[in-house]
Amino acid sequence: MAVTALLLFLAHLLGDFYLQPQAWIDSRYQHRIRSLGLFKHIVVHAIVAALALALSPLPMSLPSLILAWAAVVLSHYGIDIWKSYQKGGFRYFLLDQVGHWLVIAGTTLALGAAANIWQVSELAAFCEHLLSVKALLLLAAVLLLSEPVAIAISMALDSYTRQLDDDEGLLKAGKWLGIIERWLIFGFVLNGLYVGVGFLLAMKSIFRIGDLTRARDRKLTEYIMLGTLLSVSIAIGVGALTRYLLG
Known part of the structure; x- marks a missing residue:
């Protein structure tokens, strides 16, 4: 499950900080729920979340996969709509990020419980070898220390x-x-x-x-x-x- 959680976290970092132009953020605060920038942002998140789940070594049925994808994408949409009505600032930035991270953690735990897999199968072991926890953890840390921390400190x-x-x-x-x-x-x-x-x-x-x-x-x-x-x-x-x- 660690690989799945890290993949979803990486997808979140990429979608929120590296694949979201400033114009989309400005559009979200200006037009809120009707924002075209927000719609584009959610489409990007839907794509990267789907890729993350597709690469996950955790055995999942198609309905579980679709439900997990929908939970991540729709919750992100709802949290971003809520944030667009706030004044901005560090407090709401932090609440926004923690909300997304909690959804990722909850979704990963739910997938593990649904699959009833707490030991890695042969296929999962092969995928884990290709997508090692060490490599994903290092990549996640490097990305976290870049744009997200820069924005938070700013x-x-x-x-x-x-x-x-x-x-x-x-x-x-x-x-x-x-x-x-x-x-x-x-x-x-x-x-x-x-x-x-x-x-x-x-x-x-x-x-x-x-x-x-x-x-x-x-x-x-x-x-x-x-x-x-x-x-x-x-x-x-x-x-x-x-x-x-x-x-």
Whole structure:
């Protein structure tokens, strides 16, 4: 069942963060339930969810497969409609994501119970060899540390960002610096190289020393420290959890 849950989680990450243009999100908040962007988004989710279930090694009857697919897609549609009527912000982003993850977990458990399979059959073992839990878990962690965490940190710091001048820095460079930073920290933690985390933070401090010592005010310094602590803490947490799950 672990492979099925990871496949559905990967499908969710791809559909929500990598295959959804900003124009679709804007359309959803503007037109809500009548949004064409929301309809396109759900079609994409329907396709990736179907692929995830098709690749699942869990033996399922056709009715169970259709019910699981419908549960994932329709619940996603309902949660996104609810979110379109909210004001936005980090709280609703988090509730939205947790809702989707709970549906994935519940659907996977229901499929396992319906199939009455708690031991892997020969066919499932062959599929599990092709789609190893380790590979899927690593891919899920890398994707999670990219766009989803970048969006979450951006929302969490939104009230502070508005207090800063936004005429400095390259467009989207900060986001990509954060993503690469989290990937590196994730790799260090996964391999037990915690000294690498310290070295990376020291290097970042050296390159940032000009910003941190300029006499503008304390806002930029506190903003950078807060963003860095959030990003690093999440990367270390995901890395430690992944390392634990991999045994």
